[in-house]
Amino acid sequence: MKLGFDNEKYLALQAEHIKERRSQFGGKLYLEFGGKLFDDYHASRVLPGFQPDSKIRMLSTMRDEVEILVAICAGDIEKSKMRGDLGISYDEDVLRLIDVFRSLGFYVGSVVITQYAGQSGADAFIKRLNALGIRCYRHYPIAGYPSDVAHIVSDEGLGKNDYIETTRSVVVVTAPGPGSGKMATCLSQLYHEHKRGIRAGYAKYETFPIWNLPLKHPVNLAYEAATADLNDVNMIDPFHLEAYGKTTVNYNRDVEIFPVLNAMFEKIQGSSPYKSPTDMGVNMAGFGIVDDEVCQEASRMEILRRYYTGLEELAKGECDESVVRKLELVMRQAGVTPEICPAVAASIAKAEETGAPAGAMVLPDGSVVTGKTSSLLGASAAMLLNALKEMAGIDHKLDLIPASVIEPISRMKTENLGHRNPRLHSDELLIALAISGLTNPLAAMVQRQLNNLRGCEAHFSVIISEEDRKLYKRLGINVSCEPKYEVKKLYHK
Numbered sequence: 001m002k003l004g005f006d007n008e009k010y011l012a013l014q015a016e017h018i019k020e021r022r023s024q025f026g027g028k029l030y031l032e033f034g035g036k037l038f039d040d041y042h043a044s045r046v047l048p049g050f051q052p053d054s055k056i057r058m059l060s061t062m063r064d065e066v067e068i069l070v071a072i073c074a075g076d077i078e079k080s081k082m083r084g085d086l087g088i089s090y091d092e093d094v095l096r097l098i099d100v101f102r103s104l105g106f107y108v109g110s111v112v113i114t115q116y117a118g119q120s121g122a123d124a125f126i127k128r129l130n131a132l133g134i135r136c137y138r139h140y141p142i143a144g145y146p147s148d149v150a151h152i153v154s155d156e157g158l159g160k161n162d163y164i165e166t167t168r169s170v171v172v173v174t175a176p177g178p179g180s181g182k183m184a185t186c187l188s189q190l191y192h193e194h195k196r197g198i199r200a201g202y203a204k205y206e207t208f209p210i211w212n213l214p215l216k217h218p219v220n221l222a223y224e225a226a227t228a229d230l231n232d233v234n235m236i237d238p239f240h241l242e243a244y245g246k247t248t249v250n251y252n253r254d255v256e257i258f259p260v261l262n263a264m265f266e267k268i269q270g271s272s273p274y275k276s277p278t279d280m281g282v283n284m285a286g287f288g289i290v291d292d293e294v295c296q297e298a299s300r301m302e303i304l305r306r307y308y309t310g311l312e313e314l315a316k317g318e319c320d321e322s323v324v325r326k327l328e329l330v331m332r333q334a335g336v337t338p339e340i341c342p343a344v345a346a347s348i349a350k351a352e353e354t355g356a357p358a359g360a361m362v363l364p365d366g367s368v369v370t371g372k373t374s375s376l377l378g379a380s381a382a383m384l385l386n387a388l389k390e391m392a393g394i395d396h397k398l399d400l401i402p403a404s405v406i407e408p409i410s411r412m413k414t415e416n417l418g419h420r421n422p423r424l425h426s427d428e429l430l431i432a433l434a435i436s437g438l439t440n441p442l443a444a445m446v447q448r449q450l451n452n453l454r455g456c457e458a459h460f461s462v463i464i465s466e467e468d469r470k471l472y473k474r475l476g477i478n479v480s481c482e483p484k485y486e487v488k489k490l491y492h493k
Contacts (some may be wrong), residue, residue, distance in 0.1 A: 001455045004294030005049035010434040013284040015061045016201070021282050023171055024273070025201025026195070030186040031282070032205030035172045038100060043207050045478065046222045046299040046457075047289065055205075056104060056328075059172065068101050068108045069096050069176045070186045074115050074122035083177060091125050091175040098134065110135035111167055114181030117141055137162035139181065139188055146260045153267035158191040179232070187261075191268050193439060201273060202252075202265075202281045209234045210280050211248045212286040218299035220249055221334045225306035228326040229319055238277035248278040295337035301457060301478070303327075303336045308480035312463055315483040341367050341480075343459040348482070351461035357486050359383035359460040361477070363390060364452065371425070376406045379460060380468040381429040387456070388433075391449040392442075401429075401436045426471040453477055461488045
């Protein structure tokens with residue numbers, strides 16, 4: 001795949017910029033991390049060359065100076081809020097994050113429970129953290145937040161919160177998801193540090209929107225598509241334009257809250273270090289782009305995928321029609337239509353030809369392979385096998401997995417495991433392929449092509465199963481589906 005982003009250049013620039021920002025505040029910086037610290041696949045899709053673990057790799061260059069603080073909202077604990085991408089609750093994800101950070105050699109200082117008001121679920125989680133030897137702090141709801149600055153920045157406001165003891169010069173404040181109270185945690189710490197005579201500053205690290213790209217650049221529009229359910233809107237930063245006469249891009253929530261934040265900084269420290277929301281950021285991603293055309297093309301494909309995801313979620317009842325309307329608007333602004341992905345038309349044509357669900361995939365050389373539903377294989381499994389054969393230069397008609405291997409698996413699914421569908425899913429196909437590879441060199445040769453499918457585009461004529469979707473994600477294949485189910489019924493889990 002073509003590269004549009006220099007990851008090593010980005011890592012070096014980003015680490016240096018954070019160190020410069022820390023020195024600006026006398027040696028201590030609270031750094032709010034937006035988006036995903038790990039597995040940032042959105043960034044890697046729209047900026048080909050960006051590695052999904054880039055943020056954590058960047059922090060690794062200054063590991064001994066970094067302390068991790070994880071924030072979680074008490075209300076999210078109480079209602080068992082889930083991470084949609086991982087299928088685990090926010091409180092469980094806090095433990096997962098701590099494990100991952102520690103495995104990478106980072107010091108995790110503590111966890112802060114924000115918006116704490118005596119919730120029983122939060123109390124149980126605090127007890128669990130204490131039993132695990134993890135320091136835990138409480139931050140409380142503040143009346144009038146965020147508009148009543150005088151009350152917020154007082155002993156009855158931020159002053160009521162626990163002071164979180166930190167020992168490193170860069171305190172990374174992260175969370176399982178949005179709305180966890182990261183910014184409020186940073187402000188609370190600035191208040192308490194100032195009262196103790198400790199100089200400290202605040203900065204925000206969010207990759208998107210990229211401030212030094214045009215407002216309607218496809219990379220920035222792809223961010224709008226990714227946050228369509230949050231109703232985030234990219235906009236010109238009016239404060240930056242007024243202060244410096246330069247056009248930069250930010251998004252509505254940061255622009256709307258900036259006057260309040262500015263007043264808080266002035267109240268806490270006597271003056272504000274920032275003149276605009278853009279000033280608060282430390283994002284250098286725009287300087288890592290080395291081929292703008294490649295990034296624009298990748299971003300348009302991402303917008304199309306997000307559109308199909310929106311349609312699928314609407315069909316499942318997981319979002320309302322306004323999300324799809326927003327995505328359609330973004331598509332028009334970016335000049336995106338389904339025709340930009342050849343797999344869309346190919347999968348629909350194959351389904352119409354066979355009268356059954358089908359899929360298609362665009363391979364790295366631009367060729368398109370299809371897969372149809374058969375008595376032994378589902379469409380996703382058949383297409384995956386055909387793509388591997390094509391990459392290995394093997395005739396599609398050649399049977400690499402004998403029926404004697406597939407049929408016992410199908411029989412076990414229906415007779416012993418309670419499945420109604422005897423056809424193999426993609427993961428089951430790969431197991432069967434691995435077994436065949438023990439005696440068939442061609443099957444082993446095909447299996448070795450798996451890593452070469454990373455970054456390919458696939459589209460299906462129906463919504464595929466979660467098993468197939470997860471397998472494709474592990475392989476790094478980008479998937480979209482037509483918003484309809486293979487069978488007409490009410491329950492599809």
